[in-house]
Amino acid sequence: MQRIDLGAFDLAQVADLVETSGSPHDPVVLYERTGGLPFFVSSLLTAYELDTEHLPSSVAESVADRVRLLGPVAKELLTLGVVAGLLIPRSVLRAAASNVDDEMFAASLDELSRARLITQYDARNEVAIRHALVRDAVYYGMTDGSRAQNHSRVARAFEEYGLGHEPDGYARLAYHLSRGLDADRSRAVDYSIRAGSAAFAIGAYEDAVRLFQAAADRLTPRGDSTQRCRLLIDLGRAQRQARDPEFRPTLLEAARMSHRLGDIDLQIAATLANNMHGILYVQIFADHERIDSLYRALRTLESSGRIDSSATARVLAQLAVELMWAADHHVRRDLLLRAIEIARATGDAAALREVHLAVLVALRTPHMADLHHSSYLELVQILDASPGRTQEPLAALWMARTQIEVGELARARRTIGAVSPAHTSRDAELAWLVSSTRFGVELATGRLELCERDLVALTAIPVYPLETYSFGRMLAFVCGLRALRGDMREIVDAADDLSARFDVVSSYRPILALAYADIGNIEAAAQLLNWYDRPRVEAIEVDHAWPSAMGVLARAAASIGNTVVCKAVYDLLRPHADITVSAVSIVYGVTHHHLAHLSIALGEYERAQLHLDDALTAHRTRGYAGWYAESLYLAALLATKVAPSASKELIDEARRAAVDTGATAVTRRLDMLSSVDDR
Known part of the structure; x- marks a missing residue:
């Protein structure tokens, strides 16, 4: 749709219109009265019944004059x-x-058309004001x-x-009923809810919020009720x-x-709807009110004898x-193992899929x-068993990230x-999360x-x-690319x-140290x-930032020869030698690579060679082409x-891979x- 602004007519144009229409109006009087406004001019040109000395002073007066001349049915x-x-x-x-x-209906429409108040579109069977x-x-x-x-x-x-039983129709009916007679206004709530649900289904979330909010404002009685609680859940999901x-x-x-109402199903629905979403997954953020709400839901399920239900699996x-950022990973593991056990016992495949995704x-x-x-392997089996099933976008993101980590890049x-x-x-x-994950795939494959x-x-x-702090979210991507x-x-x-923010994010100090080392400021890197x-290395909290923190700490310490840090990090990383070091969707090579680098810095050359052999094999097998070149560099350094x-010879081989x-x-x-x- 394109809006076209119509400027005012000048006196000559008004005179031409008066002459063309055969109107008795004086063009000068008409122009002075209307200011040349196109719709006002055209409205008065049809007012043959009016005395030209008493032209209406506004569009509203012009319309009122014509309405007064209508018959009762036309009105x-x-x-x-x-x-x-x-x-x-x-x-x-x-x-x-x-x-x-x-007959009277048709005649009255014609009367309105002659008064230029409506236009009839016979082909579309519509009438337009x-x-x-x-x-x-x-x-x-009125x-x-x-x-x-x-x-x-x-x-x-x-x-x-x-015509009211369709998405647009629901909203139309809600509008008319909310402004209708008192006996009809209560019905507007039902149609507002239907309209909100229809808008939500097609992704018109802002419209859904407006419609659900309108329903909540109109719903009576005020206070707690099952209908209001259900409506709040719909509103919250749309918001x-x-x-x-x-x-x-x-x-x-x-x-x-829902808890006050004693409605367990609504309590679970409200609790599960209030979940972490989208970019919240990549922020260091703990919502203690939501956590308390989840524990409250678990207590409710337990007291009602439903502790072994699929609802419990989902809440867990x-x-x-x-x-993620509020409890030790062992606590999270125990919750998820219990959830897996319950979901399997209930035979609820959808719940089991949700639990594995949560892992x-x-x-x-x-x-x-x-x-x-x-959990990843079981999810693959579940999805392969349902080839026609479309993955939820966020589920696809987490599956893709895991596939990057295990080297299933295609x-x-x-x-x-x-x-x-x-x-x-x-x-x-x-959209941003999808783009960042695609970036992670291309970085892992070496399309730098x-x-x-x-x-x-x-x-x-x-x-x-x-x-x-938005740059913090970019840091993994910048560091991952700039390492290569x-x-x-x-x-x-x-x-x-x-x-x-050193005290907030454990990886920031070693990343900055690595960056200083990378640009040749060894003194600044060493100071950090x-x-x-x-003890401080061992005290780094084992959370989702731990792998990247240890990976960059290993690179930084090995680059400047800080043997104290090298020894501490080596001992912590050694049990995880075959694991890919990653942050969000970004690969930092396999742990063997970093263990090799640390070993070189510590003068443990035979051990370094063993780790390098495993790193080269893993990088080649998993398709990490950029990190394969980096491991060849370490081989040349060794x-x-x-x-x-x-x-x-090794330098030449590494150079070819890097190019x-x-x-x-x-x-x-x-x-x-x-x-x-x-x-």
């Missing part, structure tokens, strides 16, 4: 029409005027009682012809999808209300996710790798590719030039009400912001790493220590190694 049809809207199905208008016979100004003048000229009566008549006509932060208090109130799974979300530390992997690309623009077009959070281009687009992070391509100057430029001793004669992937940071390190070797 009735006009008032019904303006209540129904600017465009009215002829059959609805006919049904609303039920006391008029067909000629202009919004006509509609407003007639609508607001008494309140007459207006309400006509709204009720129009609503009944829409219902009679079945969450619309990224309205009010979803949280809405759903918390619904959970409290959601609780584990909510506790992928809530247990991302290497210490839980076995359970994480087994499968990860297919999984994330299944999230279509239809899913992301109305959800900025989801493509990642260089895509990194810029990732900086357009959707604003979220709980956002505190370019340099880490961008991270050094953010030193002040990162330093202020000297803060660590073995050769300069133990077999200098072989180092040139193939666009790993310019690896090439830079190889150049430095060559210069040292030549000396």
Whole structure:
């Protein structure tokens, strides 16, 4: 739809219109009275019955003059029409005027057409009010009682012809009934709820919020009721999808209300609807009110004898996710193991699928790798057994991230590719998460030039009400790419912001130290790493940031030769040697690679070679081409220590791999190694 602004007519144009129409009006008087406004001019050109010395002073007066000349049936049809809207199905208008016979109905419409108040579209079987100004003048000229009566008549006509039983129709009926006679207004709540549900189903979440809120405002009686509680749940779900932060208090109130009502099913529905969503998954955030609500739901299920139900499995799974940043991973593991056991016992396949997905979300530390992997494999079996089933977009994201970690890169690309623009077009959070996961796939495969281009687009992070530090969310992507391509100057430029958050995010200090080392400021890197001793390294909390924190701490310590940190980190990482080090969707190579680097720094060359052999095999097998080049660099570095004669050949091999992937940071390190070797 395109809006075209019509300017005012000048005197000559008004005179031409008067002459063409054959109107007796004086063009000068008409122009002075209307100011040349097109609709006002055209309205007065048809007023042959009026004395030219007494032209109406406004559009409203012009319309009122013409309405006064109408017969009673034409007036009735006009008032019904303006209540129904600017465009009215002829059959609805006919049904609303039920006391008029067909001949009088047709004649009265013709009368309105001659008065230029309506336009009849016979081909479409519709009647249009000629202009919004006509509609407003007639609508607001009615008494309140007459207006309400006509709204009720129009609503009944829409219902009679079945035009209210569709998404737009529900909203239309809610509108008319809410403005109708007192006896009809209570019915507006039901149609507002139906309209909200229809809007939600097609992704019109803002409209759904407006419609559910209107229903909640009109619903009587006030106070607690099953209907109001159910409506609050629907409203909260719509608010969450619309990224309205009010979803949280809405759903918390619904959970409290259902608890007061003693309605367990509604309490569970409200509690489960109030979950972490979208970008919240990648923030360090714990919502203790939501956590308390989940524990309250568990107590309710237990006291009602439903502790072994599939509802319990779902609540346990959601609780584990909510506790990502608020409880030890062993606590989350125990909750999820119990949830898996209950879901299997109940035979509820959907609940079991949700629980396994929660494992992928809530247990991302290497210490839980076995359970994480087994849940992934079972999810794959469940999905393969239902080939026609479409994955939920967020489920696809977590599956793709896991596939990146285990080296199933082609499968990860297919999984994330299944999230279509239809899913992301109305959800900025989801669109960003999909783009970031695609970035992770391409980075893992070694398409670094493509990642260089895509990194810029990732900086357009959707604003979220709980956002505190958006660059922190970008850090994994910047660090992951700059470990292989370019340099880490961008991270050094953010030193002040990162330093202020060292106590919040365990990976920030080692990332900044690595960045300083990368650009050659060894003194600054050493100063940051000297803060660590073995107790401090061992005290780094084992949460979802632990793998990346240890990976970058290993690289930084090995790069500058801090042996205290190297020994401590080696001992902590050694039990997880075969695991891929990752953060969100970003791969930092396999742990063997970092153990090799640490061993080189510690002078443990034979041990370093064993780790390198395993790292090269794992990187080749999992398709991590950029990190394969980086492991070849370590092999060349090791050769300069133990077999200098072989180092040139290894440097050349590593350089070829780096060039193939666009790993310019690896090439830079190889150049430095060559210069040292030549000396």
